[in-house]
Amino acid sequence: MQSPFIVDEQVLSLHRYPISQNNRSLQAWDAADEYLINHITEQALLTPDSKVLVFNDSFGALCVNLLEYPTTLVSDSCLAHRGVEENIAENHLSSDKLTVCDSLSTLPSDANLVLYKIPKSKALLTEQLIQIKKQLSDDVVFIAAARAKDIHSSTLKVFEKYLGTTTTSLAVKKARLVFCQLDNKQTAESPFPTVWPLENTSFQISNHANVFAREKLDLGARFFLGHLPKIKPNQDVIDLGCGNGVVGLTILANQPEANVSFVDESFMAVASAQENIASNLPDTVEQCDFIVNDCLSGFEANSADVIVCNPPFHQQQATTDHIAWQMFNDAHRVLKRGGELRIIGNRNLAYHIKLKRIFGGCKTIASDKKFVVLSARK
Helix, strand or coil, rough: CCEEEEEEEECCCCCCCCCCCCCCCCCCCCCCCHHHHHHHCCCCCCCCCCCCEEEEECCCCCCCCCCCEEEEEEEHHHHHHHHHHHHHHCCCCCCCCCCEEEECCCCCCCCCCEEECCCCCCHHHHHHHHHHHCCCCCEEEEEEEEEEEHHHHHHHHHHHHHHCCCEEEEEEECCEEEEECCCCCCCCCCCCCCCEEEECCCEEEECCCCCCCCCCCCCHHHHHHHCCCCCCCCCCCEEECCCHHHHHHHHHCCCCEEEEEEEEEEEEEEEEHHHHHHHHHHHHHHHEEEEEEECCCCCCCCCEEEEEEECCCCCCCCCCCCHHHHHHHHHHHHEEHHHHHHHEEEHCCCCCHHHHHHCCCEEEEEECCEEEEEEEEE
């Protein structure tokens, strides 16, 4: 059992999402969440006129303490959105004053308090700070938080560059706060989405800020593209954890009559994939679906011929394999009998053990010193 989340004498029950994940030892909050809530309470920063803007709250540890104020949550993760909703319901609280937005939405301009959890991605940090400076007035109260070990001098330089004067708190329970005064008179133009050429093709790949491989094809994807399954006309294919969609794009380039669903938990990833199909293979758009989702939740059983996947091994700051487990189990349910799941992963992650347990067998398609491409059939 997890211990309750207690701040300002309020006891809350918080869970990571999805609830069914295998690793139940990971908490749905961290010391930075506690520090941030305790600080705004001790400093009496919340008033009847407060309009709060919260960024990157993973599972609601911040939002559940702010529900009596007009609050907007901005997050690129649909898992975070659902986690917040689940934890509000778990604690029998009202979400009437909470608005949940994805990371591509226009920010509300009337917020006067910003609570910002610093993301792992420096690119997402940059993009969000640019949007904050562009949309909010200079008198907004801005407080960021993270584990002390994740706040580097380079991190603080990003805050200084895009917002203005930046100071930090003392560390408490290995967490630290960052305070910014929005006094940088110049509002920077966003460098995102970035666009780069896909090697050995005429394609131009567009990447929003929170999407992996923002400037070139990463090594794993490059290896995977050389070992994709052969797709037949009219087969139903799912690019699971699609990122910028380069795998599904390559499948469509090789088999223009395939039907491809691009699925990711990141709103920016799915938007990138949709833009890349529209700009590079516009004639195939009608054969594609672009879905922000928790793995394959809600997908019909026995409905897909092929699923391709490069599973993540972290969720926010936590290293965990539960997402891979969920992807593989969901793939087994959704694949038709005889259908194939083909994945790539780092050799040390030993995905073959999971696939053998779920599918009853697993075949190595290709490998090198770092990566392995595996195939499992239902």
